[in-house]
Amino acid sequence: MQRTIFEPEHEQFRDSVRKFMLAEVAPHADRWRKAGIIDRETFLKAGEQGFLCVFADEKYGGAGIDDLRFDQIIIEENMRNGDLGFYIHLHSDLVAPYIHELGNDEQKDRFMPGIVSGETILAVAMTEPSTGSDLAGMKSKAVDKGDHWLLNGTKTYISNGILSDLVVVAARTDPDRPHGISLFLVERGMEGFERGRKLEKMGLKSQDTAELFFNDVKVPKANLLGEAGQGFKYLAQMLAQERLIAAICFMGTAQTAFDLTLDYVKERRAFGKPIGAFQNTRFKMAQMRAELDMAQTFVDQCVMLLNEKRLTTEDASAAKLLSSELEGRVMDQCVQFHGGAGYMEEYRISRMYTDARISRIYGGTSEIMLEIIGRGLGLDDRKLG
Incomplete structure (x- = not known):
């Protein structure tokens, strides 16, 4: 379309x-x-x-x-x-x-x-070994020492963790408030800032993901980003764009997988004819085409809403949810159409399949997206319970 x-x-x-x-x-x-x-x-x-x-x-x-x-x-x-x-x-x-x-x-x-x-090169460090999506459970902390902040903590699954020169780090600055978090700009070379091992992943093999350690890092007051204690609010403000960006990525890979597979089913032959000539192939490719067009239209509309500063958290969450789930289904079907070749890493579709599995996890899992959308409907156990 x-x-x-x-x-x-x-x-x-x-x-x-x-x-x-x-x-x-x-x-x-x-x-x-x-x-x-x-x-x-x-x-x-x-x-x-x-x-x-x-x-x-x-x-x-x-x-x-x-x-x-x-x-x-x-x-x-x-x-x-x-x-x-x-x-x-x-x-x-x-x-x-x-x-x-x-x-x-x-x-x-x-x-x-x-x-x-x-x-x-930039990175952002929010996730910790024991918290995942639960930012309120963050254990990294920064203490105000007058002329600097003293930062301690561990972050994991940090994309660009090895390459990054500047990292936006979230840390607790108010132990008495669940959301008492601040953001800091931590620079390469600061004493006490160390990179851990480069993590081996199922997919995204060329993307460096690492653990980051902060051991008594003296962060200058000039490197506090925004106001102290407002980090949770800042993170929430940015999440809508983050999830829309993720949706754009997922649609891009899903569309690419579809195009690769469309070419493949026209060429691969079975029982004397291209497998694309079989009704099952034709119908499933048609179904994917229709779903991709529908989801792309929604994501494109969300882009325009963001340009107009009108994109809601719920709409961004819906874009992330629908595009990541669709990407997963498309990748699975496209591998199936490639047959044994789809399981071979030399074929791009095989690598795309494993790359795509993280989409329903990072940036907020599908379950978290459903929770946000549900609460937007007024279905909140904190209010209805």
Whole structure:
């Protein structure tokens, strides 16, 4: 189905992004998967092309374009023609907005130029070994020592954990309040900030995921992001965009898997004819096509709502829920149509299948998304119980 949210300038931009992904990302994908990490120079090359933080002010090197459709195009083209392990969306669309929106002028002047150029790679550290989605159970803490904050704690499953130069770290600063959390900007090289092991994962082999340790890290007062004790509110404000970005990723990979499989079923033969000629194949491909079009339309509408500052938490959660669940179904069916080849890692569909399993977990599990949507309906056990 033809998508209607893009203007001619968006399509011109898509062409340039596609060329970049095919030239600078795709050729390295196999090597990155074996190494378990991408080349940090790829961020620098993306920065040179203006593909990092297009929303950033021109004085920081950005384009100053507050239109998520451009970011959506970058993500989609990376999913289709680049490598999913190149976490450009985490850097540009999930972490950088914290600094751009919450940072004071001094912080933005200090960090945003490097973020836009790709010299300063970003990560965000919320998840802890024993908490997962339960941010209220966070145990990392920062104590006000007058001229600095003393940060202690452990974070895990941190994307860009090895590559990152600047990490937005959430830590408890008020032990008497469940939501008494603050955000800190922790820089590479700060004494007491250590990287743990690079974690081995089921999928996303080229994306570096690590444990982070903070042992009596002296964080300057100038590196407090926003107001002390308001971190939980800030995290909640950013979650709608985070979940929409995730939905854009999931739709991009699901659409790619469908396209790969459509080509495959036209070529693979069984019983003397292409398997695409069988009614079962035809009907299941048609069903996927219809569901993908429907979900893509919803995600596109959410992008426009975010541009208008009208995207609700419930709608973003619905986009994340529906796209991740659909992605899982599509990947499973596409592997099935590939037959034995679909189980072989040399085939892209096999790698995409394992990459996609995390989609229903990170950024809030499907169960958490259902809880948020249900509470939005007024079905809250805290109120109805």
